[in-house]
Amino acid sequence: MSRYKALPAELDPCARQLVERLRQLKDHGELTMRHLAAKTGYSAKSWERYLGGTSLPPREALEALARITGADPVPLIALHEIAADTWGSGRTRTAVAEPHPTTGKQEQVTLTGPTTPRATTPPATAPAVGRFPHIHIALTAGVVALAVALLAALLLVLRLDEDITPAAVAAPPSTAAASPSPSYTCRISRTDGRWSAGINEGRNDEIVYGATGADVAEAQCLLRRAGISPGGIDGMFGPLTLRAVKTFQQREGLVVDGMLGPRSWKALRG
Incomplete structure (x- = not known):
């Protein structure tokens, strides 16, 4: 099971319950951050x-996690709706642009952090208005002018921040929208008494959980040929492929360690 940092003490109970449930689903599905991405x-x-x-x-992220782990999304969405109303209570909020997984449009995600107490300045002693009305009028006009100038500067900064922040925070298009996984096609053949899927040129390199690439796709094809489904032929050694490898090792009387080493490859190639 993954080891996580302690959740922020100021986190609302509903938000805390939502995060703990997400951690449980990730651990139960044996997913890494790379798999989630x-x-x-x-x-x-x-x-x-x-x-x-x-x-x-x-x-959408909750629904995607529920879909890949086989969990019911309704409780997650209910917790999310409650947490959304209380999230960041007593904490500062920062808007960060993040790409939507399907549309690719930038969306605002709220990051929270401890609120820093604001320093207060004791008000200056007001002049005697009745005695010097002209001074009061001049001070009022000056304060109004200063407030207008500060408001204009603030609006300008916010406008510039809207134009600059997404470009600085958002990931480049090449990484924000994940490139589609390579397409693998199983071309099962038998040469010199050995099975091959025609993907990794007959290599028998050791691969373990979390690996990706042609070697994994070759093993997935051969597992499917052996009658054990590894899920899709996507070249990702995830939970389904791990389960298929262990099932095959148990059936063949091999050490059930979930790793594809020389003996497991030899049995797969038959």
């Missing part, structure tokens, strides 16, 4: 914030 469309950095309790995950 690949299968949900939200980056690994985003999932680190969601699971660390520093950012409220979008509803």
Whole structure:
């Protein structure tokens, strides 16, 4: 099971329950941050914030996690709706642009942090208005002018921040929208008494949980040929492929360790 940092003490109970449930689903599905990013469309950095309790995950991210882990999304959405009303209570909020997994449009995600107490300045002693009315009028006009100038400067800063922040915070298009996984096709053949899927040129390199690439796709094809489904032929050594490998090892009388080493490859190639 993954080891997480303690959740922020000021986190609302509903938000805390939502984050703890997300952690349980990730651990139960034996998913890494890289798997979450690949299968949900939200980056690994985003999932680190969601699971660390520093950012409220979008509803679409919850639905994607529930879909890949086989969980019921209704309780997650209910917790999300309650947490959304109380998230960040007593904490500062910062808007961060983050790409939507399907539309690719930038969406605002709220990050929270402890609120810093604001320093207060004792009010200056007001002049005697009745005695010097002209001074009162001049001071009032000066305060109004200063307030207008400050408001104009603030609006300008906010406008510039809206134009600059998304470009600085959002991931580049090449990484924000994850590239589609390579397409693998099983071309099962038997040469010199050995089975091959025609993907990794007959290599028997050791691969373990979390690996990706042609070697994993070759093993997935051969597992399917052996009558054991590894899920899709996507070249990702995830939970389904791990389960298929262990089932095959048990059936063949091999050490059930979930790793594809020389003996497991030899049995797969038959």
